[in-house]
Amino acid sequence: MISFSSAKKRYPNGFEALKGVSLNIDKGEMVAVTGHSGAGKSTLLKLAAGIELATQGSVMVNNQNVGQLREAGLAVLRQKLGLVFQDHKLLFDRSAFENVALPLAIAAFPRAEVGKRVRAALDKVGLLNREKSNPVTLSGGEQQRLCIARAIVNRPAILIADEPTGNLDQEYASTIIELFRSFNQVGVTVLLSTHDEVGLARLNCRRIVLDQGSVVA
Amino acid sequence: MKAWLTAHIQACERAFMRFRFQPVSSLLSVAVIGIAITLPLGLYLLFANITAAASRVNTDPDVNVYLALNATDQEARELEKRLKQIDGVSQVKFVSRETALAEMKRVANLADLLTGLESNPLPHAFSLRPASSNPETLTVLRKNIAALPKVEHVVMDFEWAQKLKRFATFAERLVMLLGIVLASAVVFVTGNTIRLQILTQKDEIEVSQLIGATRRFIRRPFLYFGAVQGFFAGLVAIAVVSGIVAWIGSEVQALTVSYGSEFALQSHSAGQALGVVALSALLGWLGALISVSLYLRQPGRL
Structure with missing residues (x-):
């Protein structure tokens, strides 16, 4: 489903975030990327999501060579992924419902089905009763769950989540870990990054350990 | 095909939403663009009337x-x-x-x-x-x-007939020049309106692009907005010019009748009005396209 072959990423300022990473993630697999901050976890996830492009080597997602896609092709690839961001990237000028509906608008979903899909996603993350709330009024954990609802509303085959439990206390973190486990159980390929050892133990999945831009385990 | 239509309808709806959320600034832009179009249109009609009046006088050389x-x-x-x-x-x-x-x-x-x-x-x-x-x-x-x-x-x-012809050519060029200057003004005014809109929607654009919006998708509602704004501005210009012609027209007629002439002030034809509105919408679209494309092509953007 996702494969890297000697993928390198050097940012314009010269910093080499990934120094030739090769890995393979199968369909339906759940993989956690760990490592210290600055080890290249976020960069690896961005390459897998087509948000950043490898400067050398190649990244294949869904049998597509990400580096060879043009602007519109990359966008369409991202439409098919469920992306959860470390800083949520929620829009504070609209309701929770409208935030979750955004991917459907981008995919030009028929209006009649939008309500059903959005409420199903909100229900899944336990925020159905908050659909009219502004994300500002939600707690950190709720915001993260709202972000997850937005990621799954389009029913993607791949979920990519950058530090979904970062900055959350244990109780909130474990609900979120449980969510990802349940998505994986219904066949969704999950790639997430974390440095939360308790969460990792609960996930009980394959680990990729990064150190200074290289896979060490 | 259906998805394409849905995408366009939804983009159009978003454009109208922006009108509703920013009624004052939208109306001001419509007024500014409308006036910018009124000027060359009015001048065109003025010269068209002068040459029409002059050609009623027998210009066949004796x-x-x-x-x-x-x-x-x-x-x-x-x-x-x-x-x-x-x-x-x-x-x-x-x-x-x-x-x-x-x-x-x-x-x-x-x-x-x-x-x-x-x-x-x-x-x-x-x-x-x-x-x-x-x-x-x-x-x-x-x-x-x-x-x-x-x-x-x-x-x-025959010399004055030639002079009249030269004047008509000169007037035509003047109108054309003014038209070009003010058409570019319409493009820039729209471009600026769109730029301000983009700034207020920076987050939405960024998040949308992250989760898979194409540039085309981002552009579409802005293009509709520019075209719709231009369309309304064109209507304003037609309304203003029609108003002026109606207001002055009756006076001109009374004046020419007193001189024993039957000259009546000519207004624009329905076809010309349609053309002005269409051109104005097109210019608005162009201004929006330039503005949003410049923004989306900034380095470091998705």
């Missing part, structure tokens, strides 16, 4: 041939025959010196003065209507006629 004072009636009749044979003369009218004097007494209120004269000071004359109004042909014609016996003066009145 050639007046004055004979020597000592030319006899017999000589005049012979000359008439020869004039009729000249190529490029379509009509010959003889004006005898007696007729000319009688005419002058009647028209010019000079009766008292003229009756004091011992003899008729006016010569026999011919009024010719040339077949062509081409200045070069007319110059040749004048030379040929002047060479005929007993012809004293050949007076041709």
